[in-house]
Amino acid sequence: MRSKPTRASSTDVADAVGLERDLRLVGQRVIRHDARDKVTAATAFAADWAMPGMLHGVVLRSLYPSARIKNIDATRAASMPGVAAIMTAKDVPRNTLWTDVPGQTTAVGSLRAKLHVLAEDRVRHQGEPVALVAAETEEQAREAAEAIAVEYELLPGVFDPAQALEPGAPRVHEEGNLLAHWRVCHGDVAAAFARAAVVIEGDYRTQFVDAAYLEPESGVAWIDSDGVITIRVSTQVIEHFRDVAEVLNVPQNRVRIIGTYLGGGFGGKEDVTVEVYLGLLAWKTGRPVKMVWSRQESLLARAKRHPFRLRYRTGALRTGQIVAQEIELLADAGGYAYLSALVLLYATVTAAGPYRVPAVSVDARVAYTNNVPTSAMRGFGAMQVVFGYESQMERVARALGLSPVEMRKINALSRGDTLPVGQVVDTHVALPELAERAWAALGELTPPRAPHVKIGRGLACNFQPYGRIVWLHDWSSAWVGFEMDGSLVVRSGVPDVGGGQASSLCQIAAEVLGVPLEQVSVYIADSALTPLAGTTTASRQLYMSGNAVLKASRELCEQLLKAAAAVLGVDRDAVGLADSAVRTADGRSLPLPELLHACSRMGVPRSHLGVYHAPAGEPVDLEKGAGKVFPDYTYGAHAAEVEVDTETGVVKVLKLVAVHDVGRAINPLSVEGQIQGGAVQGLGYALMEDVVVEKGINMTTSFASYLIPSAVDVPDVRAIVVESGEGLGPFGARGIGEPPIGPPAAAVANAIEDATGARLSVLPLTSERLARALGLM
């Protein structure tokens, strides 16, 4: 049943699990407060900030991917006009940051990875930060940076993860080039292959991709009147105040991060960006400092999505039932570890797809190279593998003469199944329904425009964890309180990356506390003034902080209603909050401000701090398949229709339908936006985006050479929101930030095969690659 063309809510699924329907604000297409500020350009992004006497900071970066630094001479630069400070590694109180890389196989052992704030005696990738300059103007700072004489001795480098793992390869780090190695062994794989009627082998490659948020990394730092180093910055993680404190060797409570509304993050602002450099320069000069990275600098040096090589061997019975998956993954970490080991873990856990496969082996490695580092990006390792497992699903289906939808229905996970890592699926999996609806929504087949134009269709499904790994013991907190006039304040340390994170919190609080949305103000992302809420990553913020706000609001509601019952002389059960008043069962009402004054007199607090702890668990040995890794997963299905010009190999995506079971759409407008935007990023990944790195040198350091989709490159994505109510978030919501980026590449590759018979296994799916596959060149 469809209520509106863009929002088909799924009554059958919802009824099956009893979705709470009696809500006033949750589930409404509300206009976000931040959108109001953004259409008038009232929002002050990180770079839209200036302070009296402010300096401008720049980073001098390595020209070479692998070199020894023999000497740095900054004497001439230091005497140039306007220069206030120059810093190199020796000026940084703690220049080396160590992190524990988690959960290695015994072959690798536990590893501590190091990262230098500024390069010491060697550089490991092009663009690695070497020195900092602060000057009166940005131009002066750039000129001075160019005048710093760095003497390099070039060293041999390694630029391919497979070569990096060969004996005798140049070592990127002394400990060796294997950064992480995960293995899964589930069932008897050899025996399962022996039973298989078809065995399909595939060898896939994915590329480096940039997050390419429109807002480059930026911020302003100053030492506030209380002596606290204060950094106003575009970040997904305000908890980086701890990193800044460590680098400066000051107590953590002497650094404050004020997170701005971000101009996009997509994982690229999860690691530290400008904040440590800003902290250093403000600390060194005692003056406010601004740092804004240029687009070219961001494309050159910021961490990318990992390129993967994915080898799949898939065995299936004649019925279409997959019985075995043998998977080998190899990823490129670039010059430093960042989050590579975790990205690989996500890939390992999800490598066999949202399917019931009795025998699975996964062997996954990530290696250091002298390429640009790779780290978090939307999808976080659970993305690359979709291209692998969904290409395989399609090929098996073709070999057996099954339709794409049938193939998914036969193999889809359902509640009670066990994933290869031993995690039992304990929430509803709507995959068969999602696949069916995506496929059906493609509608009539578009007739080809010309005889040499072929039309094809493809399907791809995925599942993406939301919430952090259970053994990280994730938590979030939020404060909800009334002012005396009945207006409501929400405080939570949530960075808002543009997905409506802050606004959803307002909706939840207003829902529970019976006030109009306009009565709510929200303060977010200030490490000094808002209760910490953790990172805006891993599709976790609505789930975690939404639950924290829900908890705080419910407990506050309870607190106030008890007081109201006392004031009105009725039972607690006879009162409720609605329309900014207390309402009694017998029709009386007490305006909220009166209740709040009464609370004041009675010493009843008008606020509550809610802390939500996610279900936690102990680390599991993936190899032994011991249990839960993630709290839950979001499932999706995308169907694509493409047009292929068989004379040129040019592919045009005509339709893309993206269906996700989001559990519950708190604000359907935002949910659809996440789905459409994520799917279009997925189409960029499928068709055009490619950070070209040749022998460690980045060839795509401008928006003219690194192409992301414009309005004319992509169709309107049709988003279909399914609400099973089965999520762990507030009101049954699941995370939807990352999931929609996963399926498009495989859906398009499958559609290309449908149209032409040609199977492309290297991303992006360019016209050149297709022309070659079609024998045109």
Place this chain on the structure above:
Amino acid sequence: MIATFSINGRTRDVDVQPNQTLLDVLRDTLGIFDLKEGCSEGVCGACTVLLDGRPVSSCLILGLSARRRRIMTVRGLAGDGELHPLQQAFLRHGAVQCGFCTPGMLLTGLAFLERHPNADRAAIREALAGNLCRCTGYAKILDALEAYARELNGRG
């Protein structure tokens, strides 16, 4: 040198360096932050302003070339406390996520629809080719612009 600019209907005398881009004059010298800098190479459209009613990438042109011409930024859109109908359409249709592209999208869309009020979705799509958005996938921005076009035509 001192040059005279007309910005959102107000005249300002500004000390401008001959090599300064219009973007730098507006953002750095005047502190007008309602245009954004996304690439400085004329590709992303985040720095769009209207010059005599036509959208330009302010990172590509010199500040001095905008002297005595009508410069309009997003703040010139809304009346006293009243949002422009196009801004309202952006809100209603959920066309704003991070909002970094929004000023450029609003101005490019407005300038185009004022010249081509009968434009269909395909034509509006073409008009947006020079304004990148990384968040929305464009569909809701197009929804908003199409709705505004209908309003202009009294078909709202």
